Amino acid sequence: MSGAILLVEDNELNRDMLIRRLTRAGLEVVTAGDGQEALDVMRAAQPAVVLMDMNLPVLDGWSACRAAKADESIAHIPIIALTAHASEGDRRVAMDAGCCDYATKPIDFPGLLRKIENLRGTP
Template sequence: MSKLAPVLLVEDHELNRDMLIRRLNRAGVEVIPAGDGQQALELMRSAQPRVVLMDMNLPIMDGWTACRTAREDDSIKHIPIIALTAHASEADRQQAMDAGCDDYATKPVDFPGLLAKIESLSETGN
C-alpha cells in the first residue's frame, strides 16, 4: 500500500491508540493522534487529515458530538470519519451514521478491513 497521509486517530485509551498507531505506521499510514473529541476537532481544522478514525466513547467531547460538530463546520465537513467502537449492534452503527460518520468499524479491529476502509475513503475525501 502506498503511503496514506495523514489519518487522524482519536482514541483515549493509550494502549489501544499506541497499538493502532504502530500497526498503521507499519502499513504505510501516517497517523496524527488525539485523545478526545475536542482535540480531534482542533486537529481536523489545523491538519486537514485525509480520514478520521473516531472512537465514540471519549472524554471532554464524545465522538458522536464531535462528528455532528464536524459536519456543521464548512472547513472540515468534507473529511471522512470512520467510527471506531466496541458497540457492535445495528442500532449503534445507525447512531454513528446519524451523527455523521461515513463508515463504521468495531473493536477489536479487523485491521485489513480497516485499512481497506481508510484507503477507500481517502480517495473520496479532501
C-alpha cells in the same frame, strides 16, 4: 497511500497499537485524545481520514462528529467510527452523527485498512 490519518483514541494501549499498525502500513498518523482535541486537529491538519473512538472524554465521538459535519472547514473529512458497540442500531447512530463508515472493536485491521483506502479513493 498519502495524507495523514487522525486517530482519536483516549485509551493509550489501543492508541499505541493502532499507531504502530497504521505506521507499518505506510500511513502517517496524527492523534487526539478527546473529541474537542480532534476538532482542533482536524481544523489545523486537515487529515485525509479520521478514525474516531466514540467513547471519549471532554467531548464524545458522537458530538465531535456532529460538530465536524456542521463546520464547513472540516465537513468534507471522512470519519470512521471506532466502537465496541456492534449492533445495527449503533451503526445507524454513527452514520446519523456524520460518520462515513463504522468499525467495531476489536478492530479487524485488514478490514480497517480497506475502509481507509476506499474513503481516500486509493486502490
